[in-house]
Amino acid sequence: MKKLVLTVSLVSLLAHGAFAKDVHVTVVHMQQNPGELKLMDEMARTYEASHPGVKIDIRKFGDDYKTTLATSLQSNDPPSIIYSWGGGVLTDQVKAGLLRSVDGKISAETKAAAGTVGVDAFTRDGKLYGIAQNVSQVVFWYNKDLFKKSGVDPASMASWDGFLAGVAKLKEAGITPLAMGSKDKWPAAFFWDYLAIRLAGRSGMEAARDGKNGGFAGPEFVKAGEEFLRLSKLAPYQKGFEAAGYPSASGTFGDGKAAMILMGDWNYQESKTNSSSGKGLSDEQLGFFTFPAVASQKGTERDTLGGINGWIFSKAAPDEAIDFMAWYQKPENISQFAKAGYYIPINPKAADSLANPFLKQIAQNISASPYHAIFFDQSLGLSAGGAVNDVSAALTSEAISAKQAAQDVEDAMALDR
Amino acid sequence: MTSSLSRSPATAFRGAGFKLPRGAALAVLLLPAFVLFAAFVILPILQAFRFSFFNWNGFGAPSEFVGLKNYATLIEQRHFATALTNTGFIIVVSLFLQLPLALWLALALYKSTRVAAAVRTLFFLPYMLAEVAAGLMWNFVYDGNYGIAHQIGALLGIDAPFVLGDATLVMPAIAVVLVWKYFGFHMMIYIAALQNIPDEMIEAARLDGASKWRIVRHVKLPMIRSAIAVTAFFAVTGSLQLFDLIVPLTNGGPNNASLTIVGFLYQFGVTRMRVGFGSAVSIVLFLICVVVALVYQRALKRMEA
Numbered sequence: 138m139k140k141l142v143l144t145v146s147l148v149s150l151l152a153h154g155a156f157a158k159d160v161h162v163t164v165v166h167m168q169q170n171p172g173e174l175k176l177m178d179e180m181a182r183t184y185e186a187s188h189p190g191v192k193i194d195i196r197k198f199g200d201d202y203k204t205t206l207a208t209s210l211q212s213n214d215p216p217s218i219i220y221s222w223g224g225g226v227l228t229d230q231v232k233a234g235l236l237r238s239v240d241g242k243i244s245a246e247t248k249a250a251a252g253t254v255g256v257d258a259f260t261r262d263g264k265l266y267g268i269a270q271n272v273s274q275v276v277f278w279y280n281k282d283l284f285k286k287s288g289v290d291p292a293s294m295a296s297w298d299g300f301l302a303g304v305a306k307l308k309e310a311g312i313t314p315l316a317m318g319s320k321d322k323w324p325a326a327f328f329w330d331y332l333a334i335r336l337a338g339r340s341g342m343e344a345a346r347d348g349k350n351g352g353f354a355g356p357e358f359v360k361a362g363e364e365f366l367r368l369s370k371l372a373p374y375q376k377g378f379e380a381a382g383y384p385s386a387s388g389t390f391g392d393g394k395a396a397m398i399l400m401g402d403w404n405y406q407e408s409k410t411n412s413s414s415g416k417g418l419s420d421e422q423l424g425f426f427t428f429p430a431v432a433s434q435k436g437t438e439r440d441t442l443g444g445i446n447g448w449i450f451s452k453a454a455p456d457e458a459i460d461f462m463a464w465y466q467k468p469e470n471i472s473q474f475a476k477a478g479y480y481i482p483i484n485p486k487a488a489d490s491l492a493n494p495f496l497k498q499i500a501q502n503i504s505a506s507p508y509h510a511i512f513f514d515q516s517l518g519l520s521a522g523g524a525v526n527d528v529s530a531a532l533t534s535e536a537i538s539a540k541q542a543a544q545d546v547e548d549a550m551a552l553d554r
Numbered sequence: 555m556t557s558s559l560s561r562s563p564a565t566a567f568r569g570a571g572f573k574l575p576r577g578a579a580l581a582v583l584l585l586p587a588f589v590l591f592a593a594f595v596i597l598p599i600l601q602a603f604r605f606s607f608f609n610w611n612g613f614g615a616p617s618e619f620v621g622l623k624n625y626a627t628l629i630e631q632r633h634f635a636t637a638l639t640n641t642g643f644i645i646v647v648s649l650f651l652q653l654p655l656a657l658w659l660a661l662a663l664y665k666s667t668r669v670a671a672a673v674r675t676l677f678f679l680p681y682m683l684a685e686v687a688a689g690l691m692w693n694f695v696y697d698g699n700y701g702i703a704h705q706i707g708a709l710l711g712i713d714a715p716f717v718l719g720d721a722t723l724v725m726p727a728i729a730v731v732l733v734w735k736y737f738g739f740h741m742m743i744y745i746a747a748l749q750n751i752p753d754e755m756i757e758a759a760r761l762d763g764a765s766k767w768r769i770v771r772h773v774k775l776p777m778i779r780s781a782i783a784v785t786a787f788f789a790v791t792g793s794l795q796l797f798d799l800i801v802p803l804t805n806g807g808p809n810n811a812s813l814t815i816v817g818f819l820y821q822f823g824v825t826r827m828r829v830g831f832g833s834a835v836s837i838v839l840f841l842i843c844v845v846v847a848l849v850y851q852r853a854l855k856r857m858e859a
Contacts, residue, residue, distance in 0.1 A: 204824055207612045233613035319719075320805050377698045379719030379808035389699075520611070523826040527810070536721075536809040552609055552828065 162458045164195045164448075165209070166220035167202040173479040180470060184461055191457050203519065210235045210451060217454035218462055221267055222446055223258045224511050225518025225553065230449070231261040237450040238264040242459045247466060250484040251447075254509055258445040267449035268462050270471065271480035272509070273401045274443040274499045275327050276425040278408070280418060283312050283396040291424065295438070297335075297364060297431040304373045307396050316395035317374040318386035319533045322526035323514055327399045328368070329529040329542075330442050330513045331428040332361035338435035339508040346517070348554055353521070354540075354547035357435070362539025364431065365532045379534055384411045391417035399428070401443060402481060402499045425495065427502065441506040444515065445483065517550060524549035599840060605833035612829045624834035633810045634835075637818035640725055644796055644814065647729040648736075648789035656737045656785070660744030661770060674745065678738040685735075689802030692731045693718070696803075718804050721811040728800060728812055735799065736792065740785045747781035748774060779857060787850050794843060815839050 164181075168174060174197065181193035196216070198205050203226065209215060210230065221227055230236050247268065248256055255269030277294070284291060287310030294300040307314040318324040334342060337357040345353050375381070375389050383400075384407070390398040391412030398404060409417035430438040448462050464470065472487040474480060481500045482488050488500040503509055514522030528542035537545075574582070606624055608616035628634050659677065663670045680688065695702045698714040707714030717727040751774060759769050775782070797816035800806065806813045806821050813821065819839070823832020 204827065207827065211613070229611055229613045235613065320807050322805075322807075375699075376713070377716035377719050380696070380698075380716045380804065381719075382805070518611075519825065519827040523821075527821075530807065531809045534809055549826070553611070 159190055159192055160455050160457045161192045161194060162218065162455065162461055163216040164193065164218040164220075165198050165202075165206070165216040166195070167198050167200070168220070168479075170479055172477060173474065176473060176477065176479075180465055181461075184464060188457070188461075191461070193461060215451040215453055217451055217458035219449050219451060220446065221259075221449045222444055222511070222515040223267070223269075224515035225522070226515065227259065227266065227449065228261055229518065231264075231266060235452055236266050237452050237454050238266055239268065239450060239459050240265050242456065243268065243463050247463045250466065250468070250486070252483060252485070252504075255445060255447070255483045258511070259447055259449065267447045268466055269445050269447035269483045270466060271446050271474075272443060272483050272500070272503050273403065273446075273481065274441050274503050274509075275331070275399060275401050275512075276427055276499065276502075277397050277399055278390065278404055278423065278425045279397045280390070280393055280395075281422050281424050283307070283393065286310060287312050287396070289396075291426050294426060295429055297429045300429045301367060301371065304368065304371050308371060308373065313375045313389075313395040314371075314373040314397060315375070316386040316390040316398040317378040317533055318381050318383040319374075319379045319530045321382040322530040323512075324383050324386060324400065325529035325533045326513060326526045327442065327529075328365050329361055329525055329532065330510070331399075332364050332431060333358055333513075334440055334442060334508070334510045335428070335431040335434040335436045335438070336360050336364075338437075339440070339510075341435050342510065346550070348551070352547045353550055354543045358543040358546065359539050360433075362528070362532060362537075362542040365529070366535060366539055369533050369535050374533060379530075383407075387411045388413070393418060393422075402496055405493065405495055406478070420494075423495070425499075437507060439502075439506055440508040440510065441503055442510050442512065443503065444512055445509065446480075447483075517546075518553050520553050521546055521550035602833040602836050602840075605830050606837050608830040609828075610830040611827045616830065620830070624831045625838075627831065628834055628838065631822070633813055633822070634818055636810060637813040637815050640813060641794060641796070641815045643725055644729065644732065644793040645790055647733065648793045649786060651729075652733045652737050653740055653782070653785055653789060655733065656740035657744055657782070659737070660741045660748060661774065663741070664745045664748040666749075674741070678742055680735045681739040681742075683735070685798040686802050688731065688735050689799050692734075693803055696727060719808050721808055724804055724808065724812045728803060731799060731803065732796070736789075740789070743781050743785050744778060747778035751777045783850075783854055783857065787846075790846055790850075791843065794839065794846070815842075 164177075166177075168177070174195075177195055181195055185191060185193055202220075206219065210219070211233075215235070227236075243265075248265075251269040255272075256265060258269055259265060259267035279291060284307075287307045289303045289306050294303045304314040337345060337355075341350075341355075341357055344350055345355060345358065375386070375395050378386070381389070386395075386398060387400065387404055387407045388411035389395050390404070391408035391410075392414075398408070400407075405423075409415065411417075427438065428442070450458055450462075466484065468484055468486040471482045471484060472490040475482050475487050475491045478491070478493045478496060481491065481496050481503070485500075485504060488497075491497045491500060510516065512522075513525045516522070517525065524546045528537055528545050531537035532539075532542055605616055607619060607621060609618040609620045609623070610616035663674050663677075683691075694700075696716070696718050698704050698707065698716040703714040703717070715723065717723040755777070756769060756773060759773050764772070795816055796814045797820065800812055800814060800817055801820075804812045806817045810818075810821070815835070816839070819832055819835040822828065823835055
């Protein structure tokens with residue numbers, strides 16, 4: 138009897154394994170906003186309802202997402218769909234053969250929705266590896282009241298020299314010109330990034346990556362550091378900026394204690410969240426302008442710095458994973474995220490449903506941009522990107538020379554070439 | 555003690571009518587522990603040693619052999635020198651400020667009275683707090699805009715300095731947090747040891763006319779010698795590994811002025827995904843730990859002799 142029970146249960150166990158049709162798709166990301174997380178889950182449930190046998194499991198990784206991912210991608214059970222910033226990290230993942238190309242698996246329609254920029258961002262060696270989802274741009278957010286008080290015209294800040302003059306004027310009026318978060322380093326890096334893409338331009342950037350003309354130790358990049366130091370010499374940052382992280386800096390701006398912050402579009406929400414009142418500046422008090430033009434620049438002032446984020450697929454990802462993500466990116470689905478203001482979708486049709494006027498304007502900037510450079514700590518890879526962050530923080534406290542800063546970045550980049 | 559332990563398994567085998575040579579029995583019994591130890595301790599160390607000769611970003615298998623280059627870079631790196639100095643500073647503070655403080659408090663509080671017990675618990679509380687939580691808390695204390703530093707500055711009518719943003723003040727500021735966090739732990743070890751001293755011994759010394767200080771110096775301290783040795787060891791190894799308290803406080807900043815060895819490993823090895831370079835750092839740290847352990851063993855032997 139015992140034997141029979143055992144045999145029956147064994148057979149049923151095997152049968153279950155052999156006939157089970159459930160396909161498990163795991164999605165990993167590090168989004169924070171509770172509303173967005175809820176919406177993501179709702180999407181997964183909706184898809185499951187119309188696709189029996191497919192189970193979508195959305196998992197949020199912690200702050201060490203990038204390093205955790207490197208391990209989990211190389212494990213025996215990698216996640217199927219991975220949130221990605223593209224850039225040098227994507228290149229490394231492709232080189233290591235960890236990813237699945239989506240060529241031939243997604244429709245021309247999905248490709249068109251991401252646009253050329255979106256497709257380029259996830260293409261390596263002529264193969265497409267991901268689906269772009271959202272974009273961001275780093276701009277100067279400013280406090281209109283404080284500008285008025287000090288008599289600075291934001292239009293005068295269209296050139297770097299004008300910008301520096303405006304900073305000096307704000308200081309004279311007893312106003313802290315810039316909120317800075319040097320403890321986190323990357324907020325400082327946006328200055329170096331922007332100065333570098335203005336001065337070197339797209340072709341200069343690409344040449345430097347390949348190590349031509351002295352790489353990142355070349356004259357444009359030394360100049361970027363020098364211009365950065367010109368700014369830091371004016372002591373434009375709030376008191377204690379070296380001990381402040383991004384949350385603190387965005388709160389300083391949100392509290393009206395600094396006139397400007399160079400930050401991505403997400404700062405619209407973060408400055409409110411991190412302000413003392415939780416409300417931050419009103420839409421009437423808030424404005425933004427793009428990074429100024431720099432004398433002798435090889436780039437254009439319409440070039441933008443920001444991100445193109447999307448989803449990539451591990452080698453083991455089933456077809457259903459790609460199908461789910463293509464469905465998720467359909468305008469009617471992704472526009473729900475835009476409506477709630479969680480991010481700017483790369484799909485212009487979905488971007489139309491952005492309710493926030495600031496985000497809407499930024500979406501237009503990016504689509505008009507001749508060169509949308511990705512954050513250096515993504516595009517250059519973790520090594521050189523980390524070096525950019527490090528030297529930028531040092532440049533805010535004038536603790537490094539422009540030449541040394543450029544050399545440090547070049548040394549780190551050389552390890553990855 | 556050891557011989558009775560090693561004999562008992564052999565006896566068990568004999569009882570079952572089966573005799574295993576003693577060496578074989580030992581081997582069989584040690585094997586599971588040894589396999590675990592080898593898999594999770596020895597193997598990773600050997601792996602790290604191997605990786606430290608490669609330029610490797612953690613993807614795929616390491617293939618770019620660079621010899622001793624990672625070690626050479628390490629010596630050149632100005633931030634590594636900072637990290638070594640800072641770790642040295644932390645060791646000195648732990649040994650010569652924290653331990654005497656803990657000892658002094660232990661001597662004052664080891665007797666079982668209700669007040670002493672309450673104060674002891676209070677002093678032990680910081681140790682129970684998670685490192686990250688403690689770091690965040692002190693981050694607020696030191697904040698010159700909103701924190702307690704600001705309040706104190708306002709009371710004195712001055713602008714509070716941002717100690718965590720100041721390259722020279724940052725390490726002393728971290729040392730304060732460190733002492734606050736861990737002195738209670740060392741104090742507890744001393745208290746446990748002090749409570750083990752027979753009352754008669756202290757009584758006898760007192761009857762012989764020894765002063766309070768002489769009792770401490772010649773009775774209590776020698777009696778808790780091994781406890782002091784243990785805390786010194788903990789203090790040194792803890793300082794060598796110090797990392798998680800500093801991340802929320804300064805993240806190694808300003809401008810890498812508060813990096814420790816492990817902080818350096820994290821910033822330049824882990825976050826930059828330079829696995830080979832990071833491995834080189836960890837090997838150096840490992841060697842330092844080995845030296846500390848050897849010195850400790852020798853000192854202990856000399857003390858016991």
